Amino acid sequence: MARSPIRDVPLRDDPIRLGQFLKLSGLAEDGGHARALIEDGAVLVDGRTETRRGAQLAIGSVVAVGELRARPVRA
Template sequence: MNDSIEFVLRGEHVALCDLLKLAGIADSGGQGKMLIVDGEVSVDGRPESRKTAKIRAGQTVTCLGRTVRVVAQA
């Protein structure tokens, strides 16, 4: 089962570790960083190891079977 979340971006970008926390996948930014270090996170289908990778509208982040679609604020 793939749980999909839509995250509305309020600026130009969000750091990957912060996105995991804000989307409810990680309980904290620290846990988000650990998920990234452990290789649990991919961006647009590619593994991502940069904790503060800039995630922008239109990108998709997958972690622990959950997918976050990042969309621009209307």
């Protein structure tokens, strides 16, 4: 089974917090949804489960929720 492509999300300012990135990238519908995904252990950052909503993402980090993947890139 092929993995889904990684969607690049351009950022003007970096770093960005995980909860903010989930909303910006469309991986979460809103802040409450982002919080629930993180608390449920459904968010991976570079292949590892991340449970801190305020975790800082580096440019190029791959964030996955289920089959959906996105990464912050410089605008």
